[in-house]
Amino acid sequence: MTIILDLDDVLANLRDALQGILQRETGIDLHWRHWQHYDLRRHYLLESPALDELLMREQVLELCEPEPRAAEATAALVELGLRVVIVTARGWHPRAESISREWLARHGLVYDDLRVVPLGGDKLRAIDDCRDIRLAVDDHPSHVDRYRQRGIPALIMDRPWNVDTPGERVYSAAEMVDYVRRLV
Numbered sequence: 001m002t003i004i005l006d007l008d009d010v011l012a013n014l015r016d017a018l019q020g021i022l023q024r025e026t027g028i029d030l031h032w033r034h035w036q037h038y039d040l041r042r043h044y045l046l047e048s049p050a051l052d053e054l055l056m057r058e059q060v061l062e063l064c065e066p067e068p069r070a071a072e073a074t075a076a077l078v079e080l081g082l083r084v085v086i087v088t089a090r091g092w093h094p095r096a097e098s099i100s101r102e103w104l105a106r107h108g109l110v111y112d113d114l115r116v117v118p119l120g121g122d123k124l125r126a127i128d129d130c131r132d133i134r135l136a137v138d139d140h141p142s143h144v145d146r147y148r149q150r151g152i153p154a155l156i157m158d159r160p161w162n163v164d165t166p167g168e169r170v171y172s173a174a175e176m177v178d179y180v181r182r183l184v
Contacts, residue, residue: 004136007088010157017064038161052092061099071108073173080184084111087126091118124150137176141165
């Protein structure tokens with residue numbers, strides 16, 4: 001059995017790092033709790049190339065912290081006999097895969113496979129070869145919707161930008177593990 005986990009804002013707390021950097025750079029005082037969507041370009045009035053360059057220069061992927069109990073959660077999922085596949089849309093960064101692998105190792109997160117979706121890519125294509133997917137956990141509404149359209153049950157990690165997305169949701173990595181225990 002396979003579980004698909006998003007990385008950013010499911011296992012990694014990217015939002016705090018992003019907010020601090022973007023506020024400092026743009027002078028726009030907007031807390032992530034008020035992000036009604038995840039288009040940071042619109043929130044902070046930046047164009048894509050400038051935003052990508054800023055996030056690479058500030059090493060946001062390298063410096064973000066894990067969500068509370070994320071390492072314990074991934075270990076518990078593996079202990080339940082699940083194949084943990086992390087699928088991330090970090091492909092906008094040219095070193096996304098190596099940065100992500102180093103970050104996961106540094107913070108002790110356990111996983112079986114990491115899939116980095118290229119810029120403009122599709123998470124569903126990244127998991128075409130995965131079998132017996134029991135659940136996907138993501139915070140991004142469009143990813144959740146696409147998983148569901150494919151017939152993959154999707155759990156929403158509750159964030160301000162997905163409050164209008166219907167479906168079951170969890171509020172922490174520990175709650176995610178509890179949900180999965182009941183599922184399997």
